[in-house]
Amino acid sequence: xxxxxxxxxxxxxxxxxxxxxxxxxxxxxxxxxxxxxxxxxxxxxxxxxxxxxxxxxxxxxxxxxxxxxxxxxxxxxxxxxxxxxxxxxxxxxxxxxxxxxxxxxxxxxxxxxxxxxxxxxxxxxxxxxxxxxxxxx
Amino acid sequence: xxxxxxxxxxxxxxxxxxxxxxxxxxxxxxxxxxxxxxxxxxxxxxxxxxxxxxxxxxxxxxxxxxxxxxxxxxxxxxxxxxxxxxxxxxxxxxxxxxxxxxxxxxxxxxxxxxxxxxxxxxxxxxxxxxxxxxxxxxxxxxxxxxxxxxxxxxxxxxxxxxxxxxxxxxxxxxxxxxxxxxxxxxxxxxxxxxxxxxxxxxxxxxxxxxxxxxxxxxxxxxxxxxxxxxxxxxxxxxxxxxxxxxxxxxxxxxxxxxxxxxxxxxxxxxxxxxxxxxxxxxxxxxxxxxxxxxxxxxxxxxxxxxxxxxxxxxxxxxxxxxxxxxxxxxxxxxxxxxxxxxxxxxxxxxxxxxxxxxxxxxxxxxxxxxxxxxxxxxxxxxxxxxxxxx
Numbered sequence: 001x002x003x004x005x006x007x008x009x010x011x012x013x014x015x016x017x018x019x020x021x022x023x024x025x026x027x028x029x030x031x032x033x034x035x036x037x038x039x040x041x042x043x044x045x046x047x048x049x050x051x052x053x054x055x056x057x058x059x060x061x062x063x064x065x066x067x068x069x070x071x072x073x074x075x076x077x078x079x080x081x082x083x084x085x086x087x088x089x090x091x092x093x094x095x096x097x098x099x100x101x102x103x104x105x106x107x108x109x110x111x112x113x114x115x116x117x118x119x120x121x122x123x124x125x126x127x128x129x130x131x132x133x134x135x136x137x
Numbered sequence: 138x139x140x141x142x143x144x145x146x147x148x149x150x151x152x153x154x155x156x157x158x159x160x161x162x163x164x165x166x167x168x169x170x171x172x173x174x175x176x177x178x179x180x181x182x183x184x185x186x187x188x189x190x191x192x193x194x195x196x197x198x199x200x201x202x203x204x205x206x207x208x209x210x211x212x213x214x215x216x217x218x219x220x221x222x223x224x225x226x227x228x229x230x231x232x233x234x235x236x237x238x239x240x241x242x243x244x245x246x247x248x249x250x251x252x253x254x255x256x257x258x259x260x261x262x263x264x265x266x267x268x269x270x271x272x273x274x275x276x277x278x279x280x281x282x283x284x285x286x287x288x289x290x291x292x293x294x295x296x297x298x299x300x301x302x303x304x305x306x307x308x309x310x311x312x313x314x315x316x317x318x319x320x321x322x323x324x325x326x327x328x329x330x331x332x333x334x335x336x337x338x339x340x341x342x343x344x345x346x347x348x349x350x351x352x353x354x355x356x357x358x359x360x361x362x363x364x365x366x367x368x369x370x371x372x373x374x375x376x377x378x379x380x381x382x383x384x385x386x387x388x389x390x391x392x393x394x395x396x397x398x399x400x401x402x403x404x405x406x407x408x409x410x411x412x413x414x415x416x417x418x419x420x421x422x423x424x425x426x427x428x429x430x431x432x433x434x435x436x437x438x439x440x441x442x443x444x445x446x447x448x449x450x451x452x453x454x455x456x457x458x459x460x461x462x463x464x465x466x467x468x469x470x471x472x473x474x475x476x477x478x479x480x481x482x483x484x485x486x487x488x489x490x491x492x493x494x495x496x497x498x499x500x501x502x503x504x505x506x507x508x509x510x511x512x513x514x515x516x517x518x519x520x521x522x523x524x525x526x527x
Contacts, residue, residue, distance in 0.1 A: 001308045088310035089260060090318075114307045 002043060002085050002115040003092045008076035009101055009108035011050050028100035036084055036095065047080040076108060083115070141185040144194075145178060152195040153276035154361075158248035159199055161255075161311060164206050167273065167301050173209070177202035249274060250365040251311050253358070257325040258309045265300035266329045267336075268293055274361075275333075275354045285336060285351055323366075327375050327431065330358045334379045338386075352383055363418075370425040374432030377418035381438035384411035400447040412442045433462040452482035469500045473507055480514050485521060489514045 017025075029045075036042035054070050070077070082099065086092040092112050101108030153174065160170035177198045191197040256269040267286075271277045277285075283293040303309065314322045337351030359376035366372055388406035389397055419435045437458045444450040456478035463471050472495050480488020492511050501507035 088308045088312075089258070090310050090312070090314065093260075112307075116306075 001088070002083060002117070003089075004113045004115055005082040005084065005092075005096055005099060006078060006111040006113065007080045007082075007099060007101055007108070008111065009079040010075065011077050011079075013107055014079075025100040028098070032082070032095065032098050035098075036082075041085040043083040043085055045080070045082040048078060051077045079108075089114075141182055141190065144190060145181050145185070148181075148194045148198070149178060150276050152198070154252075154274040155249060156195055156199050156202070157273050157276075158252040160202050160206070161252060161273075162248050163203055165311075167304065169206060169209070170202075171273075173202040173205040174198065176205050247313055247365065249361055250313050253326050253362070254313055254322060255304060255309055255311050257322075257329045258304075259322070259325055260307060260309055261300050261303060263325075263329070263332070265296050266325060267332055268296050269300050270329050270358070271333060271351075271354065272297060274358060277350070277354070281350075285348065319366075319369075323369060323371070326362065327371060330355050330362065331375060331379070331431075333358070334382075338382060352379070352386075355379055356383065368425070370422040370427045371429040371431045373418045373422035373425075374429060374435045377415040377422065377435035378431050378438060380411045380415035380418070381435060381442055384408040384415065384442065399441060404445065407442065412439075415439060416442065428461065428465070430462060430466045433458050433465070437462075450481070452478055456482045469495060469498065470504070470506075473501060473504075473510060477510050477514070480517075485514055485518050489518065 029047075033042060033045060051070050054068070056067050056070060058065050058067070082095075084092065084095055086095065089112070096110040096112055099110050101110055157167075157170055157174055160174055161167055164170045164173065180201050181194070181198060185191075252273055253270065256273060257266045261269070268282055271282050271285075272279065279294050279297065280290050283290040286293070313319075333351050334355035337348040337353075337355065356376070356379050359372070359379055362369075362372045363376050384407050385399075385402060386408070388402040388404065391397055415435065416439045419432065419439045422432045423436065437455055440451050440454050440458070456475065459471065459475035459478050463475050473492065476488050476491035476495060478488075479491055489511070492507075492514065495501065496507060496511065
């Protein structure tokens with residue numbers, strides 16, 4: 001079963017971390033990526049730019065409204081994701097425990113969500129594929 | 138033949154946990170397993186009066202339910218005209234059943250243990266863990282569980298549906314966790330069992346008969362846990378603790394349904410068989426030399442149980458045990474109990490000073506036993522001064 005791992009961190013704390021800490025986090029991710037791709041279960045992963053770069057589009061009164069930032073002021077921010085194909089939730093939990101959530105390690109969290117598989121997944125036309133970058137991973 | 142109802146019902150109570158655990162393994166789904174088991178019990182009611190009760194009723198029910206699962210999978214496959222994963226899974230997992238015989242192999246003693254770990258998976262919330270455990274392993278019906286926990290039946294039914302859906306959608310495994318995760322995953326299983334016991338033992342509201350059932354059920358689950366994982370000392374400690382508490386059942390409530398304190402209980406009403414079993418388990422657990430909170434609490438209960446009268450209680454030993462408990466699982470309630478043990482072993486004034494210190498933190502303001510303990514010590518102290526004056 002495919003699970004999405006949503007990595008939440010505290011951006012303000014992240015900003016304070018030292019180069020050594022950053023390196024440790026990066027090494028942690030590289031090791032998870034190496035091990036999961038060796039097992040053939042890594043289906044995607046990416047870090048995200050900070051919420052300062054985020055844009056929200058919402059329908060209001062029949063119009064698409066564009067605003068800056070994420071929807072709400074939350075304590076933790078989405079910072080990246082993994083998609084892994086695991087045997088069951090227990091395996092997913094074990095991988096989640098290895099994903100570095102933030103510098104220093106003791107703040108942030110990983111939310112595991114099973115992916116709801118669509119019964120008939122549409123195949124993307126080539127043009128969409130090229131422009132959206134789907135399948136480039 | 139006589140009405141088979143009572144026999145079928147007692148088999149349901151005793152064996153349904155074992156049966157459902159096997160069926161879930163075969164079906165790979167709690168819902169399908171429950172449905173098949175219900176149908177099999179209905180078949181039993183219909184056929185036993187005529188053909189007689191089989192030698193091994195639980196095996197009969199399992200076999201019939203297993204056949205129903207296979208029939209269903211076949212039917213679905215024909216309807217959908219495509220490979221049904223259920224049938225495939227069942228053929229992969231189980232041996233072909235023999236409907237006419239009584240000897241379907243119940244060779245998986247681990248099924249119930251698997252189910253316990255699934256029901257008490259940390260990804261489920263504690264209320265759901267309790268409800269699911271009682272429903273599947275305990276064989277209690279949804280209305281019974283709802284009545285025992287004083288929640289509306291609809292709420293409880295929803296809780297069960299959500300939990301089962303999560304097990305399916307998030308693929309919570311039906312497996313005994315590997316050894317390195319066992320310690321971490323046993324904790325929730327033990328606390329669910331103890332919670333079920335306490336719900337039956339401590340609360341005074343609700344239907345008494347069902348509360349008694351909850352205690353019996355918790356003890357039964359505790360026994361299963363010991364049977365399946367006998368080398369985990371906390372499993373033994375938990376079972377001992379429940380047995381020792383339960384041994385006082387008949388002495389702790391008077392005819393007006395009021396609680397009687399340990400000191401004032403008629404100790405001849407204590408269940409000596411349970412006490413002996415409990416003490417035996419505590420000793421066995423302690424010899425494994427991996428101390429834990431259930432073992433310490435059980436040891437404290439055992440010291441009380443060994444005293445023929447309240448005055449003979451070995452408070453020094455109890456004080457030492459609470460001191461250890463305070464080290465490994467500190468809480469203000471444990472600190473309060475430790476202070477009482479100090480009062481009873483070293484001196485009332487010393488104990489009272491401790492209690493006042495604990496009370497100053499304010500955490501126990503709402504805890505009636507704190508005020509009861511303090512009042513009790515003050516009463517005893519007053520008695521001491523009167524004796525001096527006399």
